[in-house]
Amino acid sequence: HQQKYDKNKLSTTLTPPENWNQDSATYQLHMYPTQEFFDVYSTRNPYITSFGAVGAILLTSALFFLYDLIVRRDIKSKQELLRAKRAFVRFVSHEVRTPLNSVIMGLTLMQEDICTAMGFKSIDELKRENADSGSEDHIPSKADGDSKKGHTQGGNLQVFTLSEEIHDNVLRAVDVLNDLLNYDKIETGNLKLELVIIPIQDLIENTAKEFKVAASQKKIDFSITFSGIDEDLKPVGKELDETMFPKTSLACRTIGDDIRVAQVVRNLLSNAIKFTPEGGSIRLTGHWIQPVPTKHETKTKEVQFTLKRGEEIVTTPSGTLKISVADSGAGMTQQQVKTVFADGVQFNANELQKGNGTGLGLHIAKGIMELHGGDLVAQSGGLGKGTVFSMLMPLYHLPNSEEGGLPEQHPIAADLEQEVESTPLRILVVDDAAMNRKLLIRLLKNHGHVCVGADDGDVAVEEIRQSLKDGNHYDTVLLDHEMPNLSGPDAAQQMRDMGCDVFIVGVTGNLLPDDVAYFKQCGANAVLPKPFKLAALEELWAEYSVQQRVPDSCGPIPA
Secondary structure (H helix, E strand, O other): OOHHHHHHOEEEEOOOHHHOOOOOOOOEEEEOOOHHHHHHHOOOHHHHHHHHHHHHHHHHHHHHHHHHHHHHHHHHHHHHHHHHHHHHHHHHHHHHHHHHHHHHHHHHHHHHHHHHHHOOOOHHHHHHHHHHHOOOOOOHHHOOOOHHHHHHHHHHHHHHHHHHHHHHHHHHHHHHHHHHHHHHHHHHOOOOOOOEEEEHHHHHHHHHHHHHHHHHHOOOEEEEEOHHHHHHOOOEOOOEOOOOOOOOHHHOEEEEOHHHHHHHHHHHHHHHHHHOOOOOEEEEEEEEEOOOOOOOOOOOOOEEEEOOOOOEEEEEEEEEEEEEEEEOOOOOOHHHHHHOOOOOOOOOHHHHOOOOOOOOHHHHHHHHHHHOOOEEEEEEOOOOOOEEEEEEEEEEEOOOOOOOOOOOOOHHHOOOOOOOOOOOOEEEEEOOOHHHHHHHHHHHHHOOOEEEEEOOHHHHHHHHHHHHHHOOOOOEEEEOOOOOOOOHHHHHHHHHHOOOOOEEEEEEOOOOHHHHHHHHHOOOOEEEEOOOOHHHHHHHHHHOOOOOOOOOOOOOOOO
């Protein structure tokens, strides 16, 4: 054999001793491979397979590492982009709302002074009288007397009308900011609903009344009727169980965010007035849709809600309310109807909207309705044949609610035509912008309130501390957010740490959900947006039953 294969020797014993006589010889067989054997049977496949497996593992690990690196960078980039976007939105919102706040409050004060000079009790009363008279420079019922008085009132009315136009244009800028903020909330899923029991007919009627003047100015025939709901409810008590369904339109109740529902109604009506030509018509109607049980339903499914005050309520659905806004305006093609709720959609914006609007209103409105478990749909017979937008709102069986009127927890739908009679309150106004502070104080004083101003959070905290010592307590504190030395949230936190339970309202242009939540977390009872609206503050006072405080109604200062 070839000696180079000695290491490959295989040996075996042919005559094992145990099987043979001791004197027998022992034979062993030794076997060696040959070159021909190696040529036929040798292979490198195990090496190749091993190296291939190791290579595949290393390549897979590298790919996963690379993928993880790319994902991490992408996530980090998105987070940085989100932070930058939020910082931009926060900056723009604050820097735009702050000067607009001064403009709107200044216009409101001017309009109130004009109303007083002309003998009217409120701006709304003058608007109604102006719309009814059909004149832009003369109101017969208020201009009787000598010619000089009539001429003066005519001039005042012209100034009032001009200020109203300026006011409306400023509000359009605010609406753009609100649309961008609401769009961001809808897209990120951060739009939170503050649920209350809503007498839906009262809410819609009172919201719709806000548009009567605008409709009258364009000579639009604007009607509101809920007779269709009562007609649809006739089977209740006969064919349907009256303990499970409302008997009248006034008894219809839903559970939702009244502010957001009113926002949807305002959007539909403002669009209808915008796109309806002079002399056209707008019809707001309601219908009740009976629930259709499925084959597998043996009883009505109960639904649980947590209201914004923390109350838990369990109820059952009682049908759907369909609120339709039909106009005789521009109309839409069927292709336009399919895309009308997409974000940023505007049809013939230059001609129909004079370049105004963001195209986000209907997209936001539909998102709000879907959050309520409802929907928003559109129909049109074609261009020039008008459009019908319909809100679909689920109703709920709430036997303990009143048949008519509004529950105390629903202040926003209070009759807007009634003048709010509020008890004079002692208010601390905190804002580092001198003009905002001065205008807000004057606006509140015009309505009978006693006001003290502070130009920073630390000044406000010291004022509250002193008021606690003196027993001359404040009823409300209005706090700006961003101030040089001590921010509004930090000031609110220090006031609460003193043991003071004064009603604190943040008045700010920082309206991102995180900012609002942080303000409330620090002790604010509520947060109002800039530009400031006195009606919104009065609604909060009614909701929280804020009244003049008696001495020692705040807690004592900690030692």
